[in-house]
Amino acid sequence: MTPNAGRFASGLRLRLKGWDFWTWVTVVVYVFMFAFIVYPLFSLLFNSFFNDKGLFSLENYANFIKLKYFYSALxxxxxxxxxxxxxxxxxxxxxxxxxxxxxxxxxxxxxxxxxxxxxxxxxxxxxxxxxxxxxxxxxxxxxxxxxxxxxxxxxxxxxxxxxxxxxxxxxxxxxxxxxxxxxxxxxxxxxxxxxxxxxxxxxxxxxxxxxxxxxxxxxxxxxxxxxxxxxxxxGQGFKVLPILAYEQFISEMGGNPAMASTLSVILIVCSTAILFLQRYxxxxxxxxxxxxxxxxxxxxxxxxxxxxxxxxxxxxxxxxxxxxxxxxxxFIKTKGPVFQSGFSLGSYKEILFRVPKAIANTYTFSLISIVIMIVMGMLIAYVLVRRKSKVTAMLDGLLMIPYVMPGTVLGISLIIAFNNPPFVLTGTWVILVIAYVVRKLPYTIRSSTAILHQLDRSVEEASISLGVPPMKTFFKTTGRLMAPGVLSGAILSWVTTINELSSTVVLYYGATATISVTIYSEVFTSNYGTGAALASMLSLSTLISLLIANKLSKKGLQL
Structure with missing residues (x-):
């Protein structure tokens, strides 16, 4: 190693030693955002400029403007x-x-x-x-x-x-x-x-x-x-843009990922324009x-x-x-897709026998996602509220991106980004959890920042002045005070996660199917009884979650 290289390495180690816990949190969050939001979006945009022969071209955008089949969907x-x-x-x-x-x-x-x-x-x-x-x-x-x-x-x-x-x-x-x-x-x-x-x-x-x-x-x-x-x-033939993007990406006749990417980019541009128009x-x-x-x-x-x-x-x-x-x-009796007179628990018995994996997947994936969202939401909220700077302001801006990303677009972008080595995530449950976290994390962050704005700094400052490190102070003091408000907001994110369809229907495969996808499939095959039983499970889960959120929010107010 040359003397200059040695000095550089030594200086880098000193700078890294000077980083505190919250600096590392900021870096990790930036890595997460770039890996699962920015990189997939750029992959989507890049892919939209290639035609079905793999040549760089504006053909997809030209077709969108020329062909009524595409622009009528918008x-x-x-x-x-x-x-x-x-x-x-x-x-x-x-x-x-x-x-x-x-x-x-x-x-x-x-x-x-x-x-x-x-x-x-x-x-x-x-x-x-x-x-x-x-x-x-x-x-x-x-x-x-x-x-x-x-x-x-x-x-x-x-x-x-x-x-x-x-x-x-x-x-x-x-x-x-x-x-x-x-x-x-x-x-x-x-x-x-x-x-x-x-x-x-x-x-x-x-x-x-x-x-x-x-x-x-x-x-x-x-x-x-x-x-x-x-x-x-x-719809029955009435096409909207998310459906058209999905059909272009996943088609029995051979999909057109490049055109699906183009439609997805147009979806994001339109959503962003509407957001800025409202703000204007x-x-x-x-x-x-x-x-x-x-x-x-x-x-x-x-x-x-x-x-x-x-x-x-x-x-x-x-x-x-x-x-x-x-x-x-x-609860109505069914014989195949046909309803019979009388009531029974037959539809519930059938779903427990036929699709137990989808039920287990829904609650397992959502539980993993919500744990990640709670931890990340609390840490990111602290960085945004207590460590304000240009760096955190940019991070706050990045967190707005999922607001304008339809679930179908997010699913397509993740498949395009992680369908090739070295990171192949398509066909795994991991990509579903990532999609859920990316889509719902902003809502958990907003509930966390709201409760943190209400907490006085003096409590954590007193803890630090007594010699407790900032990281330990957060987990022992600030985090505990934030918990009721954060959990009530996180439960609402949980409700929307167990009901998520648009990103799941793009990302799942047989073994990772969820309740929402199964309901969608049952309705399309006219199995309305089993579809209703699965939907009732989601409705009951939603009601229980809302009651828990209401109780937690009341406890939060008492704090």
Missing amino acids: WNSLKVSFFTTIFAILIGVPLAYVNARYDIKCKGLIQIMVIMSLLSPPFIGAYSWILMLGNNGFLTNFLHSLGIPFSSVYGWKGIVFVFTLQFYPHIFLYVTGALKTIDTSLEEAAESLGRSSFHRLRTVTLPLIFPTLSAGALMVFMAAFADFGTPMLL FVSRKNYNTSGMRTPKIKQLKRLPKFFFTAAALFVACVSMIPQATVIVTS
């Missing part, structure tokens, strides 16, 4: 997402206003029902409405018997209908929180000037909550834009208020109170129809 995705967002706002805003401002009955029940409808598997709604309003659905047959013309729930209008009932809770939850905290001074000023209630709502209240409303609308649009299961079940509109005006005078609950007379309570309960009950349908259907 138009279909935008059309479905736009109408879903509009209808979700039309349902969510009035429901949130009534719930936040009036003393209606059953507020807690309504909120639980709305949250349950949001956290149910996205394709369960489609499956349930097929049973009711499909070509041979019992409601379809009932309407026909009354002489009412009705075709079926299939097609783009049916997709919008199911999406609206699935995603309007985003608007409800966001707007409810905003309406409870805005300053009422401006509303009272408008009222003193003789403005009507509707005029005050349109010109004062809605503009004040626009940032929150637009954030909820963005969540609805992105969820509808990225969804795979519902359009696949209800919010940044144009100042929406800050003092927050000194929060709204008071308005007492209603008996008749208006009954009317508003009935209307709110009606919306919540319609939202829960898919859950109720799935549960009831799971």
Whole structure:
């Protein structure tokens, strides 16, 4: 070794010795992000510039622009997402206003029902409405018997209908929180000037909550834009971009990974553009208020109170129809794909005998993922909140990428990145766990940063001043104080993980199938009884998880 090389190695060792625990955490997280987000995305982008002969070309992008088969899928995705967002706002805003401002009955029940409808598997709604309003659905047959013309729930209008009932809770939850905290001074000023209630709502209240409303609308649009299961079940030839990308990547006639990569890149570009568009509109005006005078609950007379309570309960009950349908259907006797009269546990016995591996996989993979998410979420949150710098700000920006990555795109990008030596992960359970962690980690991080912002630094500073190292202080003091809030947020990530379909359907193979993929397969083969039994298991898991999260959040508040 030359003297210069020796000095360099010695200097490097000294610099590494100077790194503390949190510096190493930052480095490890960056390695993780580059390995499983940045590298797969660049692989996806790189792959999109090669034609099916392996030659560098813009042919795929040219075909997308020229061929109606491809560009119509983008138009279909935008059309479905736009109408879903509009209808979700039309349902969510009035429901949130009534719930936040009036003393209606059953507020807690309504909120639980709305949250349950949001956290149910996205394709369960489609499956349930097929049973009711499909070509041979019992409601379809009932309407026909009354002489009412009705075709079926299939097609783009049916997709919008199911999406609206699935995603309007985003608007409800966001707007409810905003309406409870805005300053009422401006509303009272408008009222003193003789403005009507509707005029005050349109010109004062809605503009004040626009940032929150637009954030909820963005969540609805992105969820509808990225969804795979519902359009696949209800489309019947109506193609949206995630389905087209999936079919181009995995096709019985021989896939076209390059075109699938191109469609995936276009999906990400569109999602990112929508995100920045929302931020642009919010940044144009100042929406800050003092927050000194929060709204008071308005007492209603008996008749208006009954009317508003009935209307709110009606919306919540319609939202829960898919859950109720799935549960009831799971107990109906079946003979193959045909339902028989009477009830039995036959569908449950069949799934325990036929697909126990899928059930075990779902909870095993999700449990491993959530443990990783909790540990990483707490450590990353500490770095972002307590060790602010340009480096951590860039890390925070990288963590936003999964927000704009549809599950189908993430699955395709991971296969393209890790399908060749030296790191071959396709066909293993590991790649599924990675996909779950990448997709859901940002939500765990947000819940962790929220609780950490509320904790006073003085506790950990006192521990360090007594000679306890920073790393030990975090695990013995700060981490324990964060735990209830982090766990309640992590349980919500767990719920969405056990219900995950769009990335799983791309990444799984026979031995790593999960409940969501099995439901998808059962519905496609018309085995509705077993599909309903599996869906009921997911619904029960969701309900239990929500109850645990609620209990943990209450404990967190006591801390």
